[in-house]
Amino acid sequence: MASLRSTRASAAVMRLKDRSNNAPYSMVSTADGRFYLVLANASGDNEKLNEPLELDAFVAFVNGVSKQAPKKASKLDIAFEAKLRNKL
Structure with missing residues (x-):
């Protein structure tokens, strides 16, 4: 079980490295x-950079260190959102 915990934590750090x-x-x-x-x-x-944290708190902390990568959206998603905005 400890390896799953460290895998989730290390994945969060790898995403942080990619963002930074x-x-x-x-x-x-x-x-x-x-x-x-x-x-x-x-x-x-x-x-x-921080005091020792439990897994969930650590992942949340790491996710907040650097700005998140923008979500990918297809042309269809963008067009759909524009239609929704025009309807309102």
């Missing part, structure tokens, strides 16, 4: 199953 142009973020897992985020500095030190 591969900034050197990484996560640390504590012995009690909590996670915290670190950012590597130019001097090689790691800056701890």
